[in-house]
Amino acid sequence: NAGAEAKLGEIAAVQNDSKTAEAHFARALALDANELNALKGMAQIAMREGDNRKAKDYLVRGSRVDPLDETLHYQLSRLYRQFNQTADAQREMDIFKEVSELKKKTELREQMATP
Numbered sequence: 001n002a003g004a005e006a007k008l009g010e011i012a013a014v015q016n017d018s019k020t021a022e023a024h025f026a027r028a029l030a031l032d033a034n035e036l037n038a039l040k041g042m043a044q045i046a047m048r049e050g051d052n053r054k055a056k057d058y059l060v061r062g063s064r065v066d067p068l069d070e071t072l073h074y075q076l077s078r079l080y081r082q083f084n085q086t087a088d089a090q091r092e093m094d095i096f097k098e099v100s101e102l103k104k105k106t107e108l109r110e111q112m113a114t115p
Contacts, residue, residue, distance in 0.1 A: 002029075003037070005024045006037035006038040009028060009038060010037060013044065013045070018045050018049075021041060022041075025041040025042045025045070026038075034061075034065045039059075039062040040058070043055045043062065043075070046058060052083070055075075056080075059072050059076045067099075070096050070103065073095040074093070074096045076088075076089075076092040077092035077093040077096060
């Protein structure tokens with residue numbers, strides 16, 4: 001199960017066991033190439049190891065899986081800035097802001113609808 005492998009990867013990552021985390025995330029992605037938590041986990045490991053190009057690739061894949069995950073867009077914006085891709089960085093920051101605002105409005109509506 002890809003979700004279970006990704007969860008095991010997250011647990012290993014919290015325990016600072018990058019090698020085990022990476023193995024679980026890789027198994028999750030072998031089972032489901034669109035497992036979002038595994039993509040995020042692999043991106044985090046790549047960033048920790050200083051491989052920002054690899055991290056960017058995982059984040060781009062993740063943003064295609066879930067375009068409404070604002071953390072992916074924020075991280076992509078930061079990475080694009082490091083690569084001096086200013087237009088891409090600004091686009092991702094704009095998406096981050098739009099999605100964040102949309103989520104705030106949705107949460108407010110839900111709170112107002114709850115008695």
